[in-house]
Amino acid sequence: MVSLATGSSSSGTACGPKLSDRRGDHDSQIAAREAREQFVPALSVLTDVHSDRGATRKWVFALHDGATIETVLMTYEDRVTVCVSSQAGCAMGCTFCATGQAGFSRQLSVGEVLEQVMFAVRAAAPRRLSNVVFMGMGEPLANYRVTVSALGRLHDYRGLSARHLTVSTVGVAPAIERLAREGLPLTLAVSLQRGQRRDEKRTVPSIVAIRSRVCARPANTGLRPRRDA
Numbered sequence: 001m002v003s004l005a006t007g008s009s010s011s012g013t014a015c016g017p018k019l020s021d022r023r024g025d026h027d028s029q030i031a032a033r034e035a036r037e038q039f040v041p042a043l044s045v046l047t048d049v050h051s052d053r054g055a056t057r058k059w060v061f062a063l064h065d066g067a068t069i070e071t072v073l074m075t076y077e078d079r080v081t082v083c084v085s086s087q088a089g090c091a092m093g094c095t096f097c098a099t100g101q102a103g104f105s106r107q108l109s110v111g112e113v114l115e116q117v118m119f120a121v122r123a124a125a126p127r128r129l130s131n132v133v134f135m136g137m138g139e140p141l142a143n144y145r146v147t148v149s150a151l152g153r154l155h156d157y158r159g160l161s162a163r164h165l166t167v168s169t170v171g172v173a174p175a176i177e178r179l180a181r182e183g184l185p186l187t188l189a190v191s192l193q194r195g196q197r198r199d200e201k202r203t204v205p206s207i208v209a210i211r212s213r214v215c216a217r218p219a220n221t222g223l224r225p226r227r228d229a
């Protein structure tokens, strides 16, 4: 902003602020208010629970529309990991999972995923967040565009090694093939424990089929299948 007055031409006095200072303050206040209005935090803390003598911290966040998600921060001696949600609710219907039984609410945005990570970064300080796992609420490959975009930003801008980024999936085969073509050497965790609905057998294939699809292209992708059963 250009200064309006200096020296004797200013309408300020020896004791009071100059006109330029008052206008500057006024502009700053307007800018700060606009910033608050435009950049409303995506997450509001509903609950914040510590366990394992503070090593684990679980948040339930409310989103702007009232949907809720969960995020978990886990602190180990050699790493600090955050487990993020990719959807509010989940449509996969795994029989043992409370989220699956409650049903699907909506997809998360890239900003909502990244803000979970930033929340964890601040909470983990002075330790450095080292790992991000997409293993919270939702099936990340059913929110493919957002998951890949968030992974890219974490890799490119937060400097997280792709090998410290993990996507956990029940095995959405077309999305796994698509992910393999992205060229990110991230870790893919295919959960053998997660159940599947009978009517989803065409989109949720057997682990054998998943392995053959992913392992068919290890040389040029680095995508690493991992069993977490």
Ligand code: SF4
Residues within 6 Å of the ligand: 090, 091, 092, 093, 094, 097, 098, 099, 100, 101, 136, 137, 138, 139, 170, 194, 195
């Ligand atoms: S995919 Fe994950 S979040 Fe969704 S129902 Fe299964 S276990 Fe629950």
